[in-house]
Amino acid sequence: MEIVFKRPECLIDVPFHFCPGCHHGIVHRLVGEAIDYFKIRERTIGVASVGCSVFMYDYFNIDVLEAPHGRASAVASGVKRARKDLIVFTIQGDGDLGAIGIAEGIHTANRGENITLIFANNGIYGMTGGQMAPTTLLGQKTTTSPYGRNFTYDGYPIRMAEMIATLEGSAFVARVAVNNPSNLMKAKQAIRKAFQMQIEGIGFSMVEVLMSCPTNWGLSSLEANRRVEEEMIPYFPLGIFKERKMADYL
Amino acid sequence: MDQSCEKVLVRGNEAIAMGAIDAGCRLFFGYPITPQNEIPEYLSKHLPPLGGEFIQAESEIASINLLLGASATGSRAMTSSSSPGISLMQEGISYMAGSELPAVIINISRSGPGLGGISASQGDYFQATRGGGHGDYRVLVLAPSTVQEMYELTYLAFDLAEKYRNPVMILGDALLGQMKEPLIRKKPPPMDLPPKDWALTGAKGRKPNRIKSLYLQEGELTEHNWKLYKKYERMKQEEIRFEVIETEDAHLIIVAFGSMARVARSVVEMARREGVKVGLFRPITLFPYPEKPLREISRRVKHFLTVELNTGQMLEDVRLSVERDAEVYFYGKPPGALPTPEEILEQLKKYYGRSGSA
Ligand SMILES: Cc1ncc(C[n+]2csc(CCOP(=O)(O)OP(=O)(O)O)c2C)c(N)n1
Ligand code: SF4
Ligand SMILES: [Mg+2]
Numbered sequence: 001m002e003i004v005f006k007r008p009e010c011l012i013d014v015p016f017h018f019c020p021g022c023h024h025g026i027v028h029r030l031v032g033e034a035i036d037y038f039k040i041r042e043r044t045i046g047v048a049s050v051g052c053s054v055f056m057y058d059y060f061n062i063d064v065l066e067a068p069h070g071r072a073s074a075v076a077s078g079v080k081r082a083r084k085d086l087i088v089f090t091i092q093g094d095g096d097l098g099a100i101g102i103a104e105g106i107h108t109a110n111r112g113e114n115i116t117l118i119f120a121n122n123g124i125y126g127m128t129g130g131q132m133a134p135t136t137l138l139g140q141k142t143t144t145s146p147y148g149r150n151f152t153y154d155g156y157p158i159r160m161a162e163m164i165a166t167l168e169g170s171a172f173v174a175r176v177a178v179n180n181p182s183n184l185m186k187a188k189q190a191i192r193k194a195f196q197m198q199i200e201g202i203g204f205s206m207v208e209v210l211m212s213c214p215t216n217w218g219l220s221s222l223e224a225n226r227r228v229e230e231e232m233i234p235y236f237p238l239g240i241f242k243e244r245k246m247a248d249y250l
Numbered sequence: 251m252d253q254s255c256e257k258v259l260v261r262g263n264e265a266i267a268m269g270a271i272d273a274g275c276r277l278f279f280g281y282p283i284t285p286q287n288e289i290p291e292y293l294s295k296h297l298p299p300l301g302g303e304f305i306q307a308e309s310e311i312a313s314i315n316l317l318l319g320a321s322a323t324g325s326r327a328m329t330s331s332s333s334p335g336i337s338l339m340q341e342g343i344s345y346m347a348g349s350e351l352p353a354v355i356i357n358i359s360r361s362g363p364g365l366g367g368i369s370a371s372q373g374d375y376f377q378a379t380r381g382g383g384h385g386d387y388r389v390l391v392l393a394p395s396t397v398q399e400m401y402e403l404t405y406l407a408f409d410l411a412e413k414y415r416n417p418v419m420i421l422g423d424a425l426l427g428q429m430k431e432p433l434i435r436k437k438p439p440p441m442d443l444p445p446k447d448w449a450l451t452g453a454k455g456r457k458p459n460r461i462k463s464l465y466l467q468e469g470e471l472t473e474h475n476w477k478l479y480k481k482y483e484r485m486k487q488e489e490i491r492f493e494v495i496e497t498e499d500a501h502l503i504i505v506a507f508g509s510m511a512r513v514a515r516s517v518v519e520m521a522r523r524e525g526v527k528v529g530l531f532r533p534i535t536l537f538p539y540p541e542k543p544l545r546e547i548s549r550r551v552k553h554f555l556t557v558e559l560n561t562g563q564m565l566e567d568v569r570l571s572v573e574r575d576a577e578v579y580f581y582g583k584p585p586g587a588l589p590t591p592e593e594i595l596e597q598l599k600k601y602y603g604r605s606g607s608a
Contacts, residue, residue, distance in 0.1 A: 042454035047319070048462070057460040063450040065322045066462035068345050071315035074307070078319020079450065081303040082277055082327065086452055104315065107308040 008032030010041040010061045017055060021221025023211035024052055026178045027091065027120060028059055034192045035062070035087075038199060044087040047076040049101075051093030052126040052213075070101025073108035076115045087198055089116040095125045098134035098158050105164070109204045112169035116194045117206040119160055122213040123232065130216030134158045137235055142216070157235060161208040165241035171203030173242040177210040179228040183238070190240070202247045210236055255436045262400045263288035263427040266356055266420065267296070269404030270328050272437050275354070276302035277327035279316035281309055281335060284368045285424040286358035289330040310335035314342030314355075321351045322461050324449030326408050330356035332424075333374055334365065336382075343417055344383030347478070348463030350448070352411030354404070355389070356420045358427035361585030370425040370509055371585040375563035378421045379537040386475055388482045390418045390489065391536040393507045397431035402438055403534070409441040410489065414481055415448070421536060423559070425509040425588070482538070491534035492543055496522065500529030502553040502602050505544070505568050507533050509588070510557050516591040517598065526595075526602055536564070541571040548572035555579045555598055559588070577604070 007013060011032040016025040035041050041062055048056040050069035057064035067075035072090040080088045097105045097119050108115070124142055125131040132145040135157045139148040149157075165173040172194055176187035187209060194205035210232045212224035219227060260268070267289050270278070278297060280290040294304045307313040313329045320327035331339065336357045346353050357378065361371035378391045390410055392403040400422060407418040450459050465471040496518055497503055506514040511532040521528045531547065531554075533540050548554070554572060556565045561582050569578050581597045583589045 043452035045323075045450050045452065054464065057458075057462060061453065061458055063453050063459045064461075065319065065450055066345075066349065066460075066464060067315065067318070068341050071311065071318075071342070074312045074315035075319035075322075077305075078277075078279070078316035078321075078327070079323055080319075081305065081316070082320040082323040082325040083451070086323075086450075103308050104312050107312065111305070 008036045010035045012059055012061050014058065016059065018052065019215040021212060021214040021224055022052070023122070023178050023209070024120065026184070027118060027209050027211065028056070030178070030188050030191045031089065031091070031118060032060065033188065034195045037192060038195055040087045040199070043085065044089070045079050047072045047079065047088065047090040049090060049092040049096040050127070051096050051120070053091045053093065053120060054127070056091060070096050070099070071104055072096065073101065073113070073115070073117055074104040077108050077111070077113040080113060080115050087195065089118060089195070091118045091120055093126065094119070094121045094123060094133045094135040098160055106167065109164045109206065110167045110169040112171065112203040114198055114201060114203055116198050118191065119206055119208040120211055121160070121208050121236070122211040123157070124213050124216045126213045126216055135160070137231060159236060161206065161241050164206050169204055170206065170242055171244040172197045172205035174240045175208040175210065175236060175238050177228055177233060177238060179210070179212065179225040186238070202244055255434065257432055257434050259430055260397060260433050261288055261428060261430050262397045262422060263358060264292050265397045265401040265433050266330070266404045267292035268433070268435055269401040270354070270408070271296060271300070272435070273326060273405045273408040275326040275328050275408060276300060277320045277325055278302070279305045279307050279313040279320070279327070279329050280331060281307050281313055283332045283335045285360060285427050286330050286332050286356065288427070289356060289358070310338040311342065314339035317353050318342055318346055318351060321346065321353045322450045324446035324451065328354040328356065330358065332358050332360045333362050336374065336377070340383035343389060344381070344385050344387060345463050346417045347387035347389065348385060349461050350415040351417070351461065352415050353417045354407045354411055354420070355417055356404070356422070358422045358424065360424055367585055368424055369585050370423040370559060370588065372423065372508060372510060372559040372563065373585065374421065375536065375558070375560065378419055379539070379567070387478055388537050390414065390416060390485055390538070391421050392418065393421050393534060393536050394426060395508050395511045395532065397429065397433050400426060401433055401435065405438055409443060412443045412446070413441065414485060416481060421508065423509050486538040489535055490538055490540045490542065492540040493532040493534060495530040495532070497529035497531065497547055497551070499527055500551055501527045502555060502598065503529045503531050503547065503551050504555050504557055504598070505531045505533070505564070506557045507536060507564065510559055513588060513591055513594065514557055517594045520591055520595055521598065526599065528598060528602065539567045539571065541567070544568065544571040545573060548576040552576045553579070553601055553604065555581060555601055557589070557594060558582045560584060
């Protein structure tokens with residue numbers, strides 16, 4: 001019998017620690033599938049950020065390095081500059097990339113570092129228990145915005161993909177979601193494309209993934225998926241914002 | 251001429267850059283700050299032709315994390331900065347100590363607190379020798395006092411970083427970084443170093459390597475901290491470096507490091523010409539501190555004058571080192587003008603009288 005669906009080779013056969021319905025596991029799988037597709041498991045380095053994806057090293061059957069909170073893109077650039085033959089990616093939350101590490105994220109993109117950044121945007125600080133994130137939507141209640149995010153006090157949710165796309169240094173920038181099969185297929189393509197850009201040396205690639213955090217949103221898995229569709233996507237439109245055909249220096 | 255043995259007149263900062271290149275460092279990350287700019291300037295020019303990488307990062311936070319990433323591949327890499335920038339790097343240094351990553355960090359320190367000034371100071375002694383960031387860790391700290399030493403200790407720093415899988419810091423200051431002296435550019439003998447089987451090079455034909463500092467399983471972190479502790483204890487056994495001058499018949503010994511030790515050396519010469527029997531004890535490793543040799547001397551000599559460009563930091567280590575019946579005096583100068591040898595000699599004579607030998 002032909003096997004049509006299996007665990008990616010570069011994922012270890014252990015249960016994820018993620019809460020039920022959390023999209024982090026799906027994103028791990030999509031990254032794993034891209035690594036398998038390009039057969040680069042033996043030369044890929046993952047850089048874990050501090051957030052719910054920090055345990056990347058327990059799940060990926062590849063070399064993994066842990067970065068301080070917010071610094072994953074700087075750490076990944078250091079790896080890549082030292083070893084250009086390696087494929088380097090990060091998974092960074094919205095607190096990690098959009099708040100504490102926004103300088104490193106912008107400058108990594110602006111230098112056109114040839115790495116791949118997976119931006120896990122769930123609009124909340126998952127790991128620390130549901131505080132307001134830079135991408136928390138207006139009106140959204142969190143443990144530190146108990147009255148709902150109010151722009152006069154908290155500013156507006158940041159659209160990272162659009163911002164990174166404006167930088168000359170970025171080569172590929174997309175925003176995807178994984179809340180239904182059709183979006184998931186597009187997400188898979190985008191993540192694959194992002195790795196391809198790196199493999200071909202075209203430059204910095206980032207895929208922003210709109211993700212659920214059922215636990216800290218206080219919703220069931222299904223409700224959370226629906227919220228991605230009804231509340232997140234209208235503010236964070238899906239699509240490809242930037243796609244270079246070749247490296248700037250070619 | 252043998253390139254490995256040329257004699258050149260260079261600034262301390264350039265000597266550091268040369269030491270790094272000769273040690274095989276091919277990656278440098280930094281952010282401009284006076285008085286260390288000659289280091290990135292030199293390396294931005296000389297690394298690319300050697301196939302190396304130079305990044306002027308957006309901040310010292312980025313610099314230290316670029317260094318963390320590069321070090322994780324087993325490559326020799328370095329950053330340099332000055333006091334405020336080193337403060338920004340502390341989280342990254344703590345992560346590297348916790349993740350057992352080798353790295354070389356140069357602090358051509360300036361005066362503080364805050365923006366302070368760009369004059370020489372030894373106000374970063376505590377920060378350098380007590381870990382500096384969060385958690386119970388240490389970095390190995392080397393304190394050069396000449397341009398030649400800035401070259402040699404930088405070279406050595408790369409070996410020691412790999413020997414212990416731990417960050418090594420060179421603690422210099424504005425004076426040492428800026429002054430020019432002749433340098434004999436000769437590589438020290440190679441050191442036997444452990445294989446870098448921990449490095450991230452891609453999990454090919456082996457199990458994946460993981461470099462991290464997060465330990466959540468019961469008892470894991472306790473064990474990890476003890477492991478690090480043993481490493482620091484081993485440094486104390488194997489890496490103590492110091493210099494002694496005219497200590498044999500001395501009645502009083504000056505303890506000073508770095509640029510202050512240069513002034514102290516002149517004080518010893520002047521005093522000796524007057525028949526005043528003083529010596530100099532100069533720690534070269536600030537962590538591990540040369541406690542044992544200093545205690546050894548204090549069995550015989552009972553008067554010590556610690557001289558520092560601050561209000562008293564190394565003083566604590568001197569007090570902890572010497573025998574309990576030894577007197578430790580202090581003469582310190584906060585940032586500003588360096589004390590003159592005459593000034594120190596005058597102070598010294600007050601205490602020298604107490605040693606019962608005047
Ligand atoms: C310097 C520092 N500040 C704060 C923290 C605490 N902290 C850990 S994870 C996190 C935010 C995680 O949120 P996000 O990046 O969105 O990731 P998520 O867990 O939502 O996937 C914070 C603030 C830390 N580890 N280090
Ligand atoms: S807290 Fe949120 S982001 Fe973290 S694992 Fe649970 S659902 Fe996922
Ligand atoms: Mg988040």
